[in-house]
Amino acid sequence: MHRVEHVMGFPVSLRVDDEGDFAAAADAVFGRLREADARFSPFRADSEVSRLDRGELSVSEVSPDLAEVLALCEEYRVATGGAFDVRLPGRGLDPCAVVKGWSVQRAADLLSAAGARRFVLNAGGDVVAVGGPWRVGVRHPDHADRLCTVLEITDGAVATSARYERGDHIVDGRTGRPATGLLSVTVVARTLTEADSVATAAFAMGAEGAAWAAARPGCEVFVVDAERAVVRTPGLPVAGEPSATA
Template identity: 80%
Template structure:
């Protein structure tokens, strides 16, 4: 079973290797992701996030409340570097919503009986069963990899400057975070991997050690000086094109 759809501004692909897996379960996965996009996108004026930000909703739904609680947890943990309520900007919880919603989607597949599957959301991956080989893009060359992972029942996410430029803001300064070129986190869930990667990137160079110190997280990063930094347990293999410095 394989399918690709464009959701939340990026391609989402799923491959399920379990024989006879029901297509209706994959339909349910993508229906959930489209629902999340409609409800939680800050770019849709009628979304719950936009209406809450304008004061038209007094209390968030339980799902959005869960997302906002995670946002606050990481704001506190980073001393304000990670912040979804930046001055002069509207509420934007996308940094949490993506990993959180895709992880929930993976749990829907598992509940439907999937045991060996790979769910890839714009390069961030949930790998169930395995092992699955996942490449991490070189931060400066789109056609090259800097490391390759063998993942089993893990998730991986990367925050970087190569797709959207300097879009991650250090909430402590209000300026773009530029201390790193890319930072990849492997964790038990994509909720954690994606949020830790973004929060660590917002911290800059100090974010590598911060992410590596979090329980069950392994880190691979390339700093602005092209130095490669990795935690001892990071499951990646060096690629021939890995940056050096």
């Protein structure tokens, strides 16, 4: 089964290579992502995040899901010395850097619970892969038609933070300015919640983010810095030609 929908502002593709009928599980996957967008998008006036930001809800009144997301945001703020911050001065609360990976991982967990044993869920280039090996290509930060490397993932997740899709959208919370020093950060981790959050947090840290991400337990990284130098951890699961691009 192969299905593609546009959710949360980007294309999401689901490929299931198992025997059996997983149509209902696929419906649940995309339904979960639409629900997350409705509840946690800072761009929707009626979302829980927007209501909290306007003071219509207190922190003690938010849902357990949003409380979990906010706790993750705070964990990474502290871990990066404030470089990763979802409450930047002059801006509204924006937990999207955590919500994307968290919600996509939860959606993927629905497939596993439904009995799917071999599938890949690709959300705007961030990938959850189960029952591989699956090959995931990492885009070159300067050339859209070239790859830096190709990864082989069996059970895990890959996320990339870079400037090439949305420009200088990641801000260093310590300075309030767009993060500099890195061109792209790709992280391989057990879950997309961790891979996506670590990739964004490392990018926000700038040049020091490469070593910080590489030191995170359970994470393998591929980083291209502003001088086009590459930092790669020894355990990075490198493969051959790709079947998906992160």
